[in-house]
Amino acid sequence: MRKIVLTAAIVLFVSACKREQRVFDPGAASSQTANGVALNDVHAGGAVPTANYSMFEESAYAVGEGKRLFSAFNCTGCHAQGGGGMGPALMDAEWIYGSRPEQIYSDIVQGRPNGMPSFAGKIPDYQVWELVAYVRSLSGQLPADVAPSRSDNLPVAKAEQARQKENPPDERPQKVQGAKP
Amino acid sequence: MITCVALGLRRLSLFFFVSLASAGLGVCLGGCKQQASAVTVPASAGGQIRPYQGALEPDDGQWVRATKDYANTRYSALDQINSGNVANLKVAWTFATGTTHGQEAAPIVANNTMYVAAPWPNKLFALDLTKPGAPLKWSYDPNPSRAAKGEACCDWVNRGAVFADGKIIYNTLDGYTVALDADSGKLLWRTRLADINQGETITMAPMVVHDKVYVGNSGGEYGVRGWLAALSTKDGKVLWQAFSTGPDKDVLIGSRFKPFYAGDRGTDLGVKTWPPDAWRIGGGTVWGFLAYDTSSNLIYYGTANPGPWNPQVRPGTNKWTAGVFARDADTGEAVWFYQMSPHDLFDWDGINEDILLDLPIQGNTRKVLVRADRNGYMYVIDRTSGQVLSATPFAYNTATTGVDLQSGDLKRIPEKEPKTGQEIRNICPPAPGAKDWQPSSFSPRTGLMYVPHQNLCMDEEAVEANYIAGTPYVGTTERYYAGPGGNEGELMAWDPIAGKKVWTVGDKYPIWSGTVATAGDLVFYGTLDGWFRAADARTGKTLWQFKTGSGIIGQPITYRGPDGKQYVAILSGIGGWPGAIVASNLDTRDDSAAAGWGSALHDLKSATQAGGTLYVFALP
Numbered sequence: 001m002r003k004i005v006l007t008a009a010i011v012l013f014v015s016a017c018k019r020e021q022r023v024f025d026p027g028a029a030s031s032q033t034a035n036g037v038a039l040n041d042v043h044a045g046g047a048v049p050t051a052n053y054s055m056f057e058e059s060a061y062a063v064g065e066g067k068r069l070f071s072a073f074n075c076t077g078c079h080a081q082g083g084g085g086m087g088p089a090l091m092d093a094e095w096i097y098g099s100r101p102e103q104i105y106s107d108i109v110q111g112r113p114n115g116m117p118s119f120a121g122k123i124p125d126y127q128v129w130e131l132v133a134y135v136r137s138l139s140g141q142l143p144a145d146v147a148p149s150r151s152d153n154l155p156v157a158k159a160e161q162a163r164q165k166e167n168p169p170d171e172r173p174q175k176v177q178g179a180k181p
Numbered sequence: 182m183i184t185c186v187a188l189g190l191r192r193l194s195l196f197f198f199v200s201l202a203s204a205g206l207g208v209c210l211g212g213c214k215q216q217a218s219a220v221t222v223p224a225s226a227g228g229q230i231r232p233y234q235g236a237l238e239p240d241d242g243q244w245v246r247a248t249k250d251y252a253n254t255r256y257s258a259l260d261q262i263n264s265g266n267v268a269n270l271k272v273a274w275t276f277a278t279g280t281t282h283g284q285e286a287a288p289i290v291a292n293n294t295m296y297v298a299a300p301w302p303n304k305l306f307a308l309d310l311t312k313p314g315a316p317l318k319w320s321y322d323p324n325p326s327r328a329a330k331g332e333a334c335c336d337w338v339n340r341g342a343v344f345a346d347g348k349i350i351y352n353t354l355d356g357y358t359v360a361l362d363a364d365s366g367k368l369l370w371r372t373r374l375a376d377i378n379q380g381e382t383i384t385m386a387p388m389v390v391h392d393k394v395y396v397g398n399s400g401g402e403y404g405v406r407g408w409l410a411a412l413s414t415k416d417g418k419v420l421w422q423a424f425s426t427g428p429d430k431d432v433l434i435g436s437r438f439k440p441f442y443a444g445d446r447g448t449d450l451g452v453k454t455w456p457p458d459a460w461r462i463g464g465g466t467v468w469g470f471l472a473y474d475t476s477s478n479l480i481y482y483g484t485a486n487p488g489p490w491n492p493q494v495r496p497g498t499n500k501w502t503a504g505v506f507a508r509d510a511d512t513g514e515a516v517w518f519y520q521m522s523p524h525d526l527f528d529w530d531g532i533n534e535d536i537l538l539d540l541p542i543q544g545n546t547r548k549v550l551v552r553a554d555r556n557g558y559m560y561v562i563d564r565t566s567g568q569v570l571s572a573t574p575f576a577y578n579t580a581t582t583g584v585d586l587q588s589g590d591l592k593r594i595p596e597k598e599p600k601t602g603q604e605i606r607n608i609c610p611p612a613p614g615a616k617d618w619q620p621s622s623f624s625p626r627t628g629l630m631y632v633p634h635q636n637l638c639m640d641e642e643a644v645e646a647n648y649i650a651g652t653p654y655v656g657t658t659e660r661y662y663a664g665p666g667g668n669e670g671e672l673m674a675w676d677p678i679a680g681k682k683v684w685t686v687g688d689k690y691p692i693w694s695g696t697v698a699t700a701g702d703l704v705f706y707g708t709l710d711g712w713f714r715a716a717d718a719r720t721g722k723t724l725w726q727f728k729t730g731s732g733i734i735g736q737p738i739t740y741r742g743p744d745g746k747q748y749v750a751i752l753s754g755i756g757g758w759p760g761a762i763v764a765s766n767l768d769t770r771d772d773s774a775a776a777g778w779g780s781a782l783h784d785l786k787s788a789t790q791a792g793g794t795l796y797v798f799a800l801p
Contacts, residue, residue, distance in 0.1 A: 071644060077402070077653020078331070083771025083779050085761065086334055086402075086653065092768045115331020117651050154604050154642035154658045156772035156779070 039097055039106075053101040056126075056133040060146045066134025067148050067160075069127055073119065081157045082138035087115060091138045091157070092166055099141065099168035104132045140165035220721040221685050228676025228683040230719060233625035234546075235539035242741030245344040247287035247386040248620065249697075249738070251473040252537040255622035256698045257739045261747035262800060263701030267715045267725040273748060273799040274314050279304065281791035282764045283756020285618075286341035287386065287695070287736035288795060289349070290750075291363065293743045294318060296349050297795055300756065301330055301337035303353040307366060311743045315797070319366035321359070329355035332377045332651065334402040334776075335758035336765065338384050340470075340618075341736065345389035346414055352383035358396050358412060370417035374398070374410055380651050381405045388471040389414060390480065390510045397467025401485040401530065402776075404654030407465035407502070409482060411513055421513040425465025425484040425501050426451045432501060433508070438515045441567040442589035444498065445518050454497040462648055463495065464488035465502035469532030469618055472550065473510060474564060480510045481550055481564065483521075483531035489646035490528050490612070491656030493601055498523040503531040505552065507567065517567030521554045522591055526598055527580065527641075528612035528657075529555040534620045535564075536630065540678055542570055551677045553621055553632045555614030556591060558584055561677060573680040575673065576615030577636060577664040580608050599643040599657060611639030611661045612777060613758065617693070620736060624698035627718050629683055630675040631704045633692040636664040639777055660772035660780040669781055672696070672706055674721060684721035690782065693757055695736035697749075705749055707733025709760060710788040713751050713796065729753035731792025732785075734760055746799055754793040755785075764791050 056062040070076060078084070082091030096114075097107050108128050111118030123131070137147040140163040147160040238250040240258035249255045262270060278284065278299040289296040295308040295315065303323050308315040330337050333354055342351035349363045356375030361368055374396060375381035380403025387396045397409040407425035412418060423433040428449045440446055447453070452460055465484040472481040487495060487502040504520035522529045535550040540561070542549070550564040558572040558581075572584035580597040584590070597608050616634035623630050639661045646656025663669045668687035676683055690709035697705050702718040709732040715725040732755030739749045756764035759778045762785050772780035 072647055074647060074649055074652040074654070076658070077655050080767075080773045080776070080779070081658070081771045083768040083774025084765060085767065085773075085775045087331065088765065089768035089771070089774065091771060092766075094766070111328075113327045115328060117328075117331060122649070153602075153644060154640065154660070154773075156658060156660055157770055 039103070053129055053132065056129040057101065057136065057142055058146060062130045063133045063137055063142060063146050064148055065127070066130035066132070066137075069123075069131050070134050073123060073131070075131070083157065090135055091163065093139065093168055095168045099136070101132050101136065104135050105129065108132070139163065139168075219687060221687065223682050223685060226682045226684070228629070228674070228679045228681035230683065231628045231678070233538070233628045234541065235625075237625055244288070244290040244738040244740050246289070246388060247341040247343070247736060248388070248470050248472070248534065251475060253470060253472045253534050253620070254536060254698075255620060255696065256624055258700045259739055259741055259747045260700035262699065262703065262739070262749065264703060264717050264724055266800060267701070267703055269800055270715070270725050270727070270749070270798045271801050272727070273797045275797065276306070276308060276315065276795040278306070278752070278754070278793040278795065280793045281754065282793070283336040283338040283760050284735050284752035284754030284793055285338040285757055286752060287738055288750045288752065289342050289344050290738065290740040291344040294363065295750070296342050296344065296363075297752070298339045298342045298351045299793065300339050301325060301333075301354045303339055305342060305349065305351060305361065307349070307363075321361055321366050321368070323353045323357065323359055325353045325355040325357070326377060329377050329382055332380050332400065332403060333382050333384070334399070336756040336761045338757055340384060341386040343387050343389050343394070345394070348414060350387055350389065350394050350414065352385065352387060352396060354382050354384065356381055356383055358383070358387065358394065358417065360414065360417060372412055372417040372419065374419070375400070378651055379403070379405055380654075385468040386470065388473070390473050393420060393510070395471055395480065397482070399466050399468040401464040401466045401488055402653050402655050403651070404462035404464070404488050404648050405466060406461055406463060407467055407484055409467045423508065423513045423515070424451070425467065426455070426460035426463040428452055432515060433513045434515045437509065438517070440517050441519065444523070444588065444590070445500070445520065450500040454500045456495060456497065459495050462488060462654065463499060463502065467532070470534045470620060472535045472537050474537055474548075477565065478510050479507045479516055479564070481505060481507050481535045481537070483533060483535070483552070485530035485532050486525050486528045489654045489656040491601065491643040491646045492524060492526045492599055493643060494646055494656065496524075499525065503529055505531060505535065505550075505562070507564065519562060519567045519569065519589060521558070521560065522556050526593070527608060529614050531555065532618060533616060536621065536623050537564060538623065538677065542678070551630065553616045553630070553634065553675070555610070555616060556581065557610045557615035559675065559677070559680065561680070571680055575632070575675065575682070576634065577609050577638070578615075579638070580610075599641055601643045601645065604640060604642045606640045607638055608641055609638035609664055610635065611637050611641075612659060613637065613661070613691070617758070619693050619734075620695040622696045622698040622704065624702075624718055626700060626702060627674070628676065628678070629718070630677055631696040631698055631718070632673050632675055633694060633696050633706055634671055634673065635691040636666060636668055636671050637661050637691065637781060638664050655776070658773050659777035661777045662781055670708070672704070672716065672721070674718070686716060686721050686723070690785065690788070691759055693734040693759060694751070697737045697739055699739055705737040705739070705751070707735065707737065707751055707753070709734070709755065709785065711753060713737075713753070727796070727798070729796055730794050731755045732760055732763065732789040749798045750795060752793070752795050755789050755791055760785070762786065763789055
């Protein structure tokens with residue numbers, strides 16, 4: 001009998017303990033992609049460090065892979081070669097959910113409520129970043145020596161490399177109010 | 182080029198000749214681009230105006246279904262507004278739908294109320310026609326899923342509601358069929374039929390026969406499996422569902438199935454004419470208009486393109502896509518099937534409307550259905566047997582040479598067949614076909630069909646197609662451009678007995694609106710840049726026109742108001758497949774935007790703006 005009571009007490013003690021369990025080191029905020037991505041230009045408490053995507057945006061190979069994946073994952077079905085169709089155009093200056101790489105990353109992974117399906121769990125992380133880099137090349141956001149210079153398929157638009165940089169609203173230089181000339 | 186094709190009629194052993202050159206080639210050379218509404222009598226014309234000898238349904242002055250009558254004539258016996266006085270036609274009142282995407286619906290008029298179904302978010306408005314300005318009686322908000330917008334191939338359109346038995350019934354983009362009390366707007370029932378997670382949506386206008394409402398799915402560009410369902414109008418219960426692919430039991434093919442052509446006979450062709458399991462994602466959606474023959478109790482409808490567009494990944498005839506079904510209206514059993522485009526190569530959906538007529542052919546009156554198909558041929562099909570009596574080209578054509586009436590096969594030019602990794606140029610007609618969904622009308626006073634359609638070609642390359650549920654399954658890249666003459670659109674008056682044009686009116690852009698024909702000898706239609714026009718049914722001459730606020734892709738109707746006056750109504754609001762360029766602000770620096778419309782409509786954004794307004798016209 002004493003043994004049973006003791007066992008019960010230990011079980012109770014151990015299980016009750018869980019509700020008090022805490023995680024003291026969840027990792028840096030900047031390591032959490034979803035946490036770090038903002039859909040609003042105003043960030044409470046100022047900007048936070050963003051993911052390191054420069055290795056994709058500076059690599060012609062990665063952007064080329066992005067172009068291939070853009071077709072392979074049926075992105076072209078909705079966005080065509082950047083002009084859009086079932087989905088919005090990606091070659092112009094209008095960005096519904098932001099033009100920054102981490103925002104586009106979230107568009108692909110999370111999906112968007114007005115029609116963009118979520119690709120979470122479908123595309124390996126590095127390939128998402130390759131897609132992000134290619135999407136940005138559609139509107140001339142990448143350097144010309146990185147953006148694709150030709151298409152293997154029916155030429156329906158100017159090569160990404162030859163496109164002028166579109167200036168998304170959130171990247172336009174801001175006027176300083178009250179500044180003197 | 183004069184190419185003559187011998188068309189052998191089975192059993193009758195009769196032959197007649199159709200000049201392929203007679204259709205399309207000589208139309209509108211030069212004049213159309215400058216004078217958008219210039220009438221041309223093609224050199225190859227030869228059709229005649231001759232009053233129809235058959236009978237049509239009596240006209241009660243209402244407009245209870247999109248197609249007006251079960252025979253799909255879209256003919257109104259009202260003649261207060263006629264070719265003599267239409268020049269005085271004025272706006273009576275307008276109504277904003279509150280949405281600025283493609284307005285493809287036919288307004289429905291019943292019991293002195295007008296019902297307007299709007300594109301997503303699919304609000305339905307009931308307007309009181311007995312009061313000045315037709316104030317809102319009630320509206321219904323189905324609160325559809327936002328995600329559905331990403332599963333719609335061709336803008337967020339809805340083709341209208343249907344009135345029957347005191348109910349107003351319509352479909353929502355996210356896959357529901359909804360029945361409302363027509364007087365109060367109270368929800369009576371709601372049935373979920375389509376699954377947006379699989380890429381299915383619903384855009385079509387349902388049709389009611391007796392106590393059943395017929396609904397089909399959209400999503401042929403998403404690897405869905407097409408179907409037509411019959412629901413009880415009483416409670417929305419699904420009574421049967423007939424798939425367009427798969428085993429016979431799913432297609433409702435049984436002992437009554439007697440297709441005319443040998444290629445359609447056999448067991449489980451909906452499985453065997455596909456690579457293994459490809460029928461499960463093979464398309465054949467049902468998003469066009471249905472017709473109903475009261476004497477035989479058969480419904481008729483077309484099935485859409487097979488998926489994906491890249492034909493190389495689906496060897497076989499791909500039954501039962503791109504064809505027309507005749508089914509028992511009560512049981513859904515298939516009675517016959519004819520495939521206009523076996524193993525479709527170019528997204529030539531077979532969903533275009535079937536107009537049911539009784540025509541004198543070779544000395545006998547035949548019960549036929551006439552369809553201006555996407556593949557560019559005007560089919561006259563015996564609607565009791567499924568036998569093709571004639572198939573005459575009505576548009577410029579580089580991809581086929583005719584229809585073999587012995588086998589029913591479409592005769593193709595092999596060089597135009599899409600191949601993965603190869604660019605094929607000058608395919609005419611292109612993916613949207615010689616005519617898309619935009620419905621024709623028929624006037625018994627002239628015996629002519631009034632067909633709004635395209636004059637387009639394309640360059641295309643097939644690419645790898647990957648199936649990922651809920652994303653597009655297409656596998657081609659293309660660009661469209663105008664065919665000979667430079668005009669992308671045409672309204673044609675067609676003599677279905679002679680199989681010839683009588684007159685045509687060219688337009689710079691594709692004519693994506695439907696037409697209505699009236700006893701006042703008028704044909705109403707709209708243009709992508711927003712003109713709403715009345716053409717003389719006998720000559721095609723524009724007798725009246727009005728510039729609406731946005732491009733027109735809707736279905737005009739006409740009705741008798743409570744005050745005894747005749748009214749004409751049209752929804753104005755650019756969108757749909759081509760008009761998405763404006764409605765969704767696409768970028769036409771990409772020729773392949775909107776699946777190829779970018780090149781054909783590169784300047785459409787400067788011609789019209791997004792909108793969503795109902796216009797109702799009357800004589801002062």
